[in-house]
Structures are given as C-alpha cells and as structure tokens.
Amino acid sequence: MDNEKPSLMKLFWTFAKMGVMTFGGGYAMLPILQREVVEKNKWCSDSDILDYFAVGQCTPGIIAVNTATFIGYKQRGNWGGIIATLGLVFPSFVIISVLTSVLRRFEGNSSVKMAFSGIRVAVCALITMSVINLSKKSIIDVPTFVLCVVTFVCMVAFSLSPVVFIAVGIVWGLFFSWVKEKRRVGQ
Amino acid sequence: MIYLSLFWEFFKIGLFAVGGGLATLPFLFRLAQTRSEWITVDDISNMIAVSESTPGPMGVNMATYTGNTVGGLLGALSSTLGLVAPSIIVILIIARILEKFNGNKYVNWAFYGLRAAVIALIAYAGWQVFRIALFNGNHLRITETVMFGVILFLMMKLNKKVHPIVWIGVAAVLGILFKLPS
Numbered sequence: 001m002d003n004e005k006p007s008l009m010k011l012f013w014t015f016a017k018m019g020v021m022t023f024g025g026g027y028a029m030l031p032i033l034q035r036e037v038v039e040k041n042k043w044c045s046d047s048d049i050l051d052y053f054a055v056g057q058c059t060p061g062i063i064a065v066n067t068a069t070f071i072g073y074k075q076r077g078n079w080g081g082i083i084a085t086l087g088l089v090f091p092s093f094v095i096i097s098v099l100t101s102v103l104r105r106f107e108g109n110s111s112v113k114m115a116f117s118g119i120r121v122a123v124c125a126l127i128t129m130s131v132i133n134l135s136k137k138s139i140i141d142v143p144t145f146v147l148c149v150v151t152f153v154c155m156v157a158f159s160l161s162p163v164v165f166i167a168v169g170i171v172w173g174l175f176f177s178w179v180k181e182k183r184r185v186g187q
Numbered sequence: 188m189i190y191l192s193l194f195w196e197f198f199k200i201g202l203f204a205v206g207g208g209l210a211t212l213p214f215l216f217r218l219a220q221t222r223s224e225w226i227t228v229d230d231i232s233n234m235i236a237v238s239e240s241t242p243g244p245m246g247v248n249m250a251t252y253t254g255n256t257v258g259g260l261l262g263a264l265s266s267t268l269g270l271v272a273p274s275i276i277v278i279l280i281i282a283r284i285l286e287k288f289n290g291n292k293y294v295n296w297a298f299y300g301l302r303a304a305v306i307a308l309i310a311y312a313g314w315q316v317f318r319i320a321l322f323n324g325n326h327l328r329i330t331e332t333v334m335f336g337v338i339l340f341l342m343m344k345l346n347k348k349v350h351p352i353v354w355i356g357v358a359a360v361l362g363i364l365f366k367l368p369s
Contacts, residue, residue, distance in 0.1 A: 023241075
C-alpha cells in the first residue's frame with residue numbers, strides 16, 4: 001500500500017467519478033469503491049474498505065460520505081479527507097440542481113421509469129457480487145459465519161438499527177478472538 | 188437567514204443520521220413537520236424517487252434537492268455542505284484515534300467480528316433493493332425480473348473486469364426493452 005500519495009486533484013476527481021457511478025445508498029457504492037480504490041489505485045485493501053464501512057456505519061453521517069472522508073484522510077491528511085468528500089458530493093450537487101428544473105418531465109417519462117427498474121436489478125446483482133468477494137477474506141471460520149447469518153436474519157426479521165449489530169460484532173470479535181488465544185496458549 | 192438555517196437543519200441530520208442514505212428519511216419527515224414551509228410529505232416521496240434514480244449517495248441527493256427547492260443554488264450548497272460537515276469532523280477525529288491504535292491486538296479482535304457483521308448488513312441492504320425491485324409496481328413480472336437479475340449476475344461473474352457502470356447502463360437499456368414495471 002506504500003504507493004506514491006495521490007494529489008488532491010486526483011482525489012477529488014476519483015471520488016467525483018465514484019459519485020457519478022453510484023446509484024442509491026452507501027452500500028451501492030461498494031462495488032465501485034472496490035474497483036476504483038482497491039483494484040485500480042491500490043490505496044487500500046479489501047479488508048480496509050470493510051473497516052472503513054464499519055466505522056462509517058456506527059459514526060454520524062452517511063456511510064458513503066464517511067468512507068470518502070476516511071480514505072481521503074488516509075491518503076492526504078485533513079485536506080485529503082475534505083477534498084475527497086467534496087469530490088463525492090460534487091456530481092450530485094450539479095446533477096440534482098439541473099434536474100430539479102426539469103423534474104416534472106423526468107418523473108412522468110415511462111421509459112425512464114423502466115430504465116430505473118432495470119438499474120435496480122443491476123444494483124442487486126452488483127451488491128451480491130461484492131458480498132461474495134468480501135466474504136472470502138472475512139467469513140473465515142465458524143464464529144464469523146454464524147455472526148454473519150444471525151445478523152442478516154435478524155435484520156430481515158426485525159429491521160433493527162445497524163448500530164446494534166456493529167456493537168454485537170465488536171463484542172463477538174473480542175470474545176471469540178479471546179477464546180481462540182486462550183486455546184492457543186493452553187496447548 | 189435561510190441559508191444558515193438550511194445549513195443548520197442539515198448539519199443536524201448529518202450528525203444524527205447514522206447509517207446509509209435511507210437513515211436520513213425519518214429526519215426529513217420530521218423536517219416536513221417542523222419546517223412545513225420548506226417541504227411537504229409529498230415532496231419527500233418525489234425526492235426519494237429522484238435521489239434513488241440519479242447518481243450519487245441518496246442522502247446527499249436529498250439534501251441538494253431540498254436546498255434547491257427552498258433556496259435555489261445557494262440553498263442547495265448550504266444544505267449539502269451542512270449534511271457532510273459533521274461526517275468530515277467526526278471521521279477526521281476518529282481516523283486519528285484509530286491510527287494510534289492500529290495494530291493493537293484488541294482493535295484487530297474487534298474488527299474480526301465487525302467485518303462479518305458489516306457483510307451481513309451489506310447483504311441486508313442488497314435484500315432491500317431486491318424487494319423494491321420485485322414488489323414495487325405490479326407483481327406480474329416477477330419471473331422476468333428474477334431471470335433478468337440471474338442473467339446479469341452470471342454475466343458479471345464471467346466478466347469480472349468490466350466496470351460496474353457498464354452493467355448499470357446495460358440494465359437500464361434492458362429495463363426499457365423488457366418493459367420492466369416501475
């Protein structure tokens with residue numbers, strides 16, 4: 001990960017590009033984040049991204065923005081964080097500002113509606129791909145597998161606040177790592 | 188001043204909405220009550236449609252949209268900056284703290300569990316989109332939608348090098364060709 005640090009301009013445009021390509025909430029950003037930040041620019045690893053998401057999840061603010069600030073900060077300090085965030089919101093700002101003026105026509109158009117129904121399906125498939133990719137490195141044993149399944153089922157059944165499972169994840173991780181260490185020491 | 192109050196209202200949303208863009212929704216509904224001269228509940232449903240179907244994080248889109256409706260371009264600027272300001276402040280502080288503890292055994296232990304939970308939360312977000320994709324609109328085309336999704340997924344698996352935006356474009360065109368319900 002010790003590549004040359006990107007310039008602030010580069011940070012701004014990389015995140016602006018991600019802003020254009022992301023449809024929907026923070027998680028929809030994940031596949032694009034993986035591609036741009038991990039694969040193309042190699043600013044961090046897959047598991048780093050998950051850590052940023054975990055932090056973004058349980059801190060105030062929108063996950064996508066939090067993640068952008070985090071990655072920007074890691075690259076170029078405070079200004080990096082600020083510039084990356086401004087880059088991310090820049091396209092939204094321009095597009096929505098233009099759109100509000102033509103909103104009526106846009107809403108009624110049935111082709112546009114059908115196109116977005118298609119996009120939603122693609123977003124589902126992309127998220128599924130991401131989940132599979134990320135699982136390879138993080139669902140590594142029985143405790144992580146059980147936690148993942150239980151969390152998903154509880155979310156579907158009770159739609160609790162994600163913060164609950166972030167807390168559970170921390171306690172779970174601490175406990176089972178401790179158990180594993182004890183076992184290793186005991187042998 | 189309207190720009191200041193826009194900034195402040197969205198600063199509060201940015202500070203208290205924890206999670207994805209959808210987490211900002213309850214706060215917007217609250218805003219429709221406390222600031223009924225700004226937005227109505229009807230506005231919010233329009234906003235969701237526009238925010239979900241335009242590029243960019245949903246929460247940011249909704250902030251820009253509200254700001255624009257209330258106070259034009261400067262209004263949009265105020266609300267958007269208001270929304271992201273708490274994130275920037277909080278994350279810059281947290282990143283610093285985490286750096287200090289990087290490599291710490293207990294931090295690693297915690298993240299070992301955290302990652303598994305986050306994967307489940309991401310899968311859940313996918314599940315929510317999936318439900319909207321299937322059940323929003325008439326139910327007649329569920330088979331087509333599922334088949335369409337499976338085909339897209341298999342195509343992605345076979346062509347991993349293709350950029351996600353290509354799949355979004357392909358899906359938009361296919362949505363029109365298959366006349367998917369909205």
